[in-house]
Amino acid sequence: MKRWRHFIVIILLIPFFLLYLWLSTNLIDYFTGQNQYLDWFLYIVIGLAWIYPAIKVINWLAKHESF
DSSP states (O other): OOTHHHHHHHHHHHHHHHHHHHHHHHHHHHHTTSOHHHHHHHHHHHHHTTHHHHHHHHHHHHHTOOO
């Protein structure tokens, strides 16, 4: 088994989420309160933005697994 990929993901996951949280909170602080529809749009986009990178990482991990 090639478990080193899981280790790499765990090591890189923490800085990625810290950066994601920092960027998303700064964007929300900057744009919130100007328009109700813009607020809704930002919350939805920022809330779902992590899904695409997560799919890529999960596919990368699953592609190299052997049973």
